[in-house]
Amino acid sequence: xxxxxxxxxxxLGLTLRLAGVVTVLLLLVGMPxxxxxxxxxxxxxxxxxAVVALPLVLPPTVLGFYLLMLWGPDGLVGRAIAALGLxxxxxxxxxxxxxxxxxxxxxxxxxxxxxxESIGDxxxxxASCLGAGPLDRFFTVALPLAWPGVVTSAVxxxxxxxxxxxxVLMIGGNIPGQTRVLSMRIYDHVQAGEYHQANMLSLxxxxxxxxxxLAMSLLRPRRYMRx
Amino acid sequence: MAxxxxxxxxxFGPSGAGKSTCLRAIAGLERDSTGRVSFGHEVWQxxxxxVFVPPHKRRLGYVFQEPSLFPHQxxxxxxxxxFRRAGRPVHLDREGMIDRFGLRxxxxxxxxxxxxxxxxxxxMVRALLSDPALLLFDEPLSALxxxxxxxxxxxxxxxxxxLQVPMIYVxxxxxxxxxxxxxxxxxxxxxxxxxxxxxxxxxRVDLPPALGEALGTVxxxxxxxxxxxxxxIELEFPGGTLSLPHHDEKPxxxxxxxxxxxxxxxxxxxxxxxxxxxxxxxxxxxxxxxxASSQCLVQLDASGTALLARITRRSWHALALSxxxxxxxQVKAVALGA
Numbered sequence: 001x002x003x004x005x006x007x008x009x010x011x012l013g014l015t016l017r018l019a020g021v022v023t024v025l026l027l028l029v030g031m032p033x034x035x036x037x038x039x040x041x042x043x044x045x046x047x048x049x050a051v052v053a054l055p056l057v058l059p060p061t062v063l064g065f066y067l068l069m070l071w072g073p074d075g076l077v078g079r080a081i082a083a084l085g086l087x088x089x090x091x092x093x094x095x096x097x098x099x100x101x102x103x104x105x106x107x108x109x110x111x112x113x114x115x116x117e118s119i120g121d122x123x124x125x126x127a128s129c130l131g132a133g134p135l136d137r138f139f140t141v142a143l144p145l146a147w148p149g150v151v152t153s154a155v156x157x158x159x160x161x162x163x164x165x166x167x168v169l170m171i172g173g174n175i176p177g178q179t180r181v182l183s184m185r186i187y188d189h190v191q192a193g194e195y196h197q198a199n200m201l202s203l204x205x206x207x208x209x210x211x212x213x214l215a216m217s218l219l220r221p222r223r224y225m226r227x
Numbered sequence: 228m229a230x231x232x233x234x235x236x237x238x239f240g241p242s243g244a245g246k247s248t249c250l251r252a253i254a255g256l257e258r259d260s261t262g263r264v265s266f267g268h269e270v271w272q273x274x275x276x277x278v279f280v281p282p283h284k285r286r287l288g289y290v291f292q293e294p295s296l297f298p299h300q301x302x303x304x305x306x307x308x309x310f311r312r313a314g315r316p317v318h319l320d321r322e323g324m325i326d327r328f329g330l331r332x333x334x335x336x337x338x339x340x341x342x343x344x345x346x347x348x349x350x351m352v353r354a355l356l357s358d359p360a361l362l363l364f365d366e367p368l369s370a371l372x373x374x375x376x377x378x379x380x381x382x383x384x385x386x387x388x389x390l391q392v393p394m395i396y397v398x399x400x401x402x403x404x405x406x407x408x409x410x411x412x413x414x415x416x417x418x419x420x421x422x423x424x425x426x427x428x429x430x431r432v433d434l435p436p437a438l439g440e441a442l443g444t445v446x447x448x449x450x451x452x453x454x455x456x457x458x459x460i461e462l463e464f465p466g467g468t469l470s471l472p473h474h475d476e477k478p479x480x481x482x483x484x485x486x487x488x489x490x491x492x493x494x495x496x497x498x499x500x501x502x503x504x505x506x507x508x509x510x511x512x513x514x515x516x517x518x519a520s521s522q523c524l525v526q527l528d529a530s531g532t533a534l535l536a537r538i539t540r541r542s543w544h545a546l547a548l549s550x551x552x553x554x555x556x557q558v559k560a561v562a563l564g565a
Binding site: 125127128129130131132133136140141144145147 | 287
């Protein structure tokens, strides 16, 4: 008997692909958002920070349910997408990517926000007095100094996406190769009384999670001394 | 306030007088402040006309109180951060500056392994190498220990002689100011109390009491003799000669020293049995209240050099002093250590 069936391997591959895509996209979205939250004095800062943090406390099924309503044929977004001639989001890989991004957003934005905040204004002031413009300052000073936060963000975003269940259940369904991710597959095995297969897949998740955390601590440079 | 476009201008005043805020506004680090900043013919900031030139376009060399080096870069990367962005200008003597500030052996070190004095030296050269049109130094020595401070003061003094661009130097330490500045702005309580040349300003008798400790004369003279046995040097200045403790001065070298108003004692006759080494013949120019009611400030003229003495009002009357009188000013040599 092989350790993992082809279907299980497909689910594993899909999960890693989903988590990878979501992590990359979230870093691209999360960095400007976290930067804005750190440096803005806008009165919208607190409301937007609260919206970003919402998935931390919201049950995933609730988030999935509202996304389903919103994206469905009668939903606001669903109709807009149909009007643009694009394919519908529910029960597709793309839909899962967008839903996972919303769900994992706080896990990426919070560490970035903390990292940017802990840099303080001084290094950026120094850089600007040395002739560096805003983008230059971001890439040569802020990002290197916030690097431990970036690593934490990526690992948390990745691991959190790998482990999600409720949102997938609502918005993704259980389509092989499209939306059948690891957690769905484990659930199926348990429902069918296939505890050995469930155990194998669960071990995979455990190993991935452990490896992610180990990678995080190895990739983090030692703390810089401050003066 | 209008500041001269050459030499070192000190912004001096007690803590909380607004020195650093003023410097930050000049640099453009206080975007929301109201007012107007212009440099030469360029307007850098004018809140009324909504003009704001960001700091990276002002060509500044800013040195903060804390060295604020980039911890993720080596010393040489820190030094070159501004240098590269200025286009590696050939008129800046990068190698010479690295040598003069003693950074040659530190180039490959990580910032975290440097001492406080070393870090501040790196921070200064980093600012100088960014090809600034204006240097802004915000109490760069106040976070350092005495040895590092003396070392850096020497570096700055040497820099003063070769400086091509104006520098604004914020400090609450009058000895630093006396050694470095050409021009001084006295700030008190957020306002300019007075400004002018160093010598004229520090011998004024109408300054607010908070600035009283700064009162005194800054004498610029040249070393005429070195007595290795007693470890003293002779400093010749227009009003006479002073004996000072010897550090590493060489004959012929010009140097400054400061005589605080509170360190001057007046006598009618030249004293013979006294431990004071320095007695200077002076003529009394005038007398003014020194704020504290028991004391007064006596303005003196030592053959062209203005001196200031803070004595008690009782002594003024006991000696029956009055303007025009010839007196001797006793100055303890140890009080003059520059």
